[in-house]
Amino acid sequence: MIYEQRAPETPAGPETASDAPPWRPAESPLADPNVAIGPADRYVAIDRVDGPLATLAVAPWPTVEPTTGRLDFGPRDQRATVTVPVDALQARVDADRLSADQLLRPIRPSDVFLVSGFGEEPAGWQGVLDVTRAGRLAAKASLYATAAPAPHPDELEAYNLEPRILEEPTGPAPDAAAGGVPDGAGPGGEADGEGPETPPSGPVAYPAV
Amino acid sequence: MARPDPLPAARLTNGEDFLAAADDADLVYFLCNVGDADAQLVLLPRAPASGFRRAVVVDAGKVDKVPSLIDDLITAGIIAPDNHPEAAGSLALVVASHPHKDHVEGMAELIDAYPGGRIAEFWDPGYWHTIDAYHDMMAAIARQAQIVYAQPTSGFRRWIGSAAITVLSPSVQLRNRFDTYGTELNDSSISLRIEAPAIRVVRDAGGQRMVRPRASRLVLGADAQTLSWSYVLTDFPYLAASTTEQARLLDVGSGVDVLRADVFKVSHHGSKHGVNLELVERMRPAVTLISSVPEQGRYGFPHDIAQALIREALESTTSGGTRSIDARLRIFYTADRDDSPASRPLGTIGVVLRRGERQVWRFGDQPDDAVDLGAGRRWLELP
Numbered sequence: 001m002i003y004e005q006r007a008p009e010t011p012a013g014p015e016t017a018s019d020a021p022p023w024r025p026a027e028s029p030l031a032d033p034n035v036a037i038g039p040a041d042r043y044v045a046i047d048r049v050d051g052p053l054a055t056l057a058v059a060p061w062p063t064v065e066p067t068t069g070r071l072d073f074g075p076r077d078q079r080a081t082v083t084v085p086v087d088a089l090q091a092r093v094d095a096d097r098l099s100a101d102q103l104l105r106p107i108r109p110s111d112v113f114l115v116s117g118f119g120e121e122p123a124g125w126q127g128v129l130d131v132t133r134a135g136r137l138a139a140k141a142s143l144y145a146t147a148a149p150a151p152h153p154d155e156l157e158a159y160n161l162e163p164r165i166l167e168e169p170t171g172p173a174p175d176a177a178a179g180g181v182p183d184g185a186g187p188g189g190e191a192d193g194e195g196p197e198t199p200p201s202g203p204v205a206y207p208a209v
Numbered sequence: 210m211a212r213p214d215p216l217p218a219a220r221l222t223n224g225e226d227f228l229a230a231a232d233d234a235d236l237v238y239f240l241c242n243v244g245d246a247d248a249q250l251v252l253l254p255r256a257p258a259s260g261f262r263r264a265v266v267v268d269a270g271k272v273d274k275v276p277s278l279i280d281d282l283i284t285a286g287i288i289a290p291d292n293h294p295e296a297a298g299s300l301a302l303v304v305a306s307h308p309h310k311d312h313v314e315g316m317a318e319l320i321d322a323y324p325g326g327r328i329a330e331f332w333d334p335g336y337w338h339t340i341d342a343y344h345d346m347m348a349a350i351a352r353q354a355q356i357v358y359a360q361p362t363s364g365f366r367r368w369i370g371s372a373a374i375t376v377l378s379p380s381v382q383l384r385n386r387f388d389t390y391g392t393e394l395n396d397s398s399i400s401l402r403i404e405a406p407a408i409r410v411v412r413d414a415g416g417q418r419m420v421r422p423r424a425s426r427l428v429l430g431a432d433a434q435t436l437s438w439s440y441v442l443t444d445f446p447y448l449a450a451s452t453t454e455q456a457r458l459l460d461v462g463s464g465v466d467v468l469r470a471d472v473f474k475v476s477h478h479g480s481k482h483g484v485n486l487e488l489v490e491r492m493r494p495a496v497t498l499i500s501s502v503p504e505q506g507r508y509g510f511p512h513d514i515a516q517a518l519i520r521e522a523l524e525s526t527t528s529g530g531t532r533s534i535d536a537r538l539r540i541f542y543t544a545d546r547d548d549s550p551a552s553r554p555l556g557t558i559g560v561v562l563r564r565g566e567r568q569v570w571r572f573g574d575q576p577d578d579a580v581d582l583g584a585g586r587r588w589l590e591l592p
Contacts, residue, residue, distance in 0.1 A: 008354040065348075081310060139338060146348075146351045
């Protein structure tokens with residue numbers, strides 16, 4: 001018998017996948033189902049920064065795969081890798097961060113944006129929405145869902161957790177002026193939920209991704 | 210960098226059979242030509258009781274390149290076919306060195322191409338990345354529950370048949386900083402040393418004795434940069450050989466440099482941050498390989514500084530003397546071309562390693578081409 005780390009995930013068939021809802025990142029205007037996400041909107045992640053150049057991984061805005069909850073980026077032929085000057089990217093991102101009342105900060109690899117009117121020149125983008133926190137949480141969920149099996153409902157009961165996890169960690173309010181918004185993960189890279197200063201009481205959960 | 214000097218076409222054979230050149234006990238390494246990306250495959254020695262070899266894949270930076278090579282190796286009878294009992298686990302290990310797109314873009318397709326237990330184990334450094342290819346890769350692993358998923362750090366050792374694989378990086382100190390942005394993504398890279406045959410124990414009626422065969426050693430540097438290599442140099446110190454009677458009586462394990470390599474795949478396509486002089490001096494590779502595009506490409510790799518220090522490590526000019534050309538130092542690039550009027554691309558590099566000796570082969574493919582195993586041309590070393 002072969003020991004299996006987890007049960008295999010079976011994605012929905014194509015007929016179901018075509019009806020999959022778009023990903024609506026928590027804590028963003030996109031969480032409102034009335035906010036339209038257009039077919040031309042793009043998921044843009046900063047793959048790497050090499051000196052003055054940023055490499056962007058560009059894909060159609062993902063849907064949420066109905067049976068696994070994973071992000072599905074669609075056909076490969078609609079994806080691209082684009083290299084842009086860091087300065088131009090920073091300027092374009094900052095412009096919309098200001099208007100959206102988002103924190104101004106240097107761009108970093110793994111930052112995620114919804115871009116409307118994407119083209120190879122950032123200055124020409126129609127709109128940019130920073131959804132980095134939700135994007136990183138989704139990437140972490142992607143890893144942990146692969147590494148270990150999803151909990152059985154009985155386990156959730158034993159952990160005193162609701163199957164649908166929506167509450168935020170209950171740490172002290174982040175001090176944006178002192179260095180930005182902590183993302184809630186522990187310093188060891190584990191999603192153990194320790195807050196930045198005071199550990200929250202009781203079970204710790206994350207927003208749905 | 211300047212375009213690599215053309216290699217003399219007269220030093221490349223025609224009509225030799227690459228597959229026939231490798232004995233069962235040889236280690237065979239492919240550095241695929243995927244442009245400004247990485248894709249590698251290692252064929253482990255065939256066990257005498259087995260009809261086939263097992264393979265290790267390190268990175269798939271381009272869709273189709275590695276699956277195409279694997280399919281050809283299956284067709285050629287090197288790797289077990291689908292309906293054979295030895296097909297299970299024949300891709301003994303797949304490694305995504307780190308989740309930059311130029312290393313994992315083809316990973317999901319690779320995993321999906323081989324369902325049913327052919328892939329035994331998958332490693333990545335545990336650095337979550339937000340790009341689409343990372344999500345695709347994780348979903349593909351999740352679809353095959355029999356694949357053992359692991360995140361090794363430096364010092365981890367895994368034996369597969371007669372081969373020993375040592376993880377050189379990342380240091381656990383680097384991994385513990387992944388989620389704080391404290392580690393640059395390149396420095397999360399899994400770099401490996403693959404040695405075959407490893408130390409063995411012979412057992413017979415007289416008892417057991419340990420034998421250390423003359424092994425072949427690969428060091429695959431992924432995209433590890435200065436910080437990561439600094440931990441490697443600390444974690445794997447060279448312990449000078451002790452010749453005292455006390456050391457002999459204690460069988461002290463000194464005088465072996467774990468970083469010595471017959472073949473070194475230079476990290477980060479020859480980025481100036483990818484290697485340093487002391488590191489290459491420690492490795493003293495007989496063959497040094499760089500995955501690159503012909504003329505700088507998107508990022509200016511390989512960098513002049515990296516090339517210069519690799520050359521200096523292989524041939525010190527501190528006391529004067531003229532610098533040898535790269536081919537004489539056995540520095541090869543996937544972007545190499547020959548000096549024929551047609552300036553033919555030399556493409557994917559194959560190395561057959563046997564007890565520390567090695568043959569270098571070239572397959573003539575461009576980044577978007579499949580590797581044609583029948584097109585292999587053996588490099589004849591310069592006189």
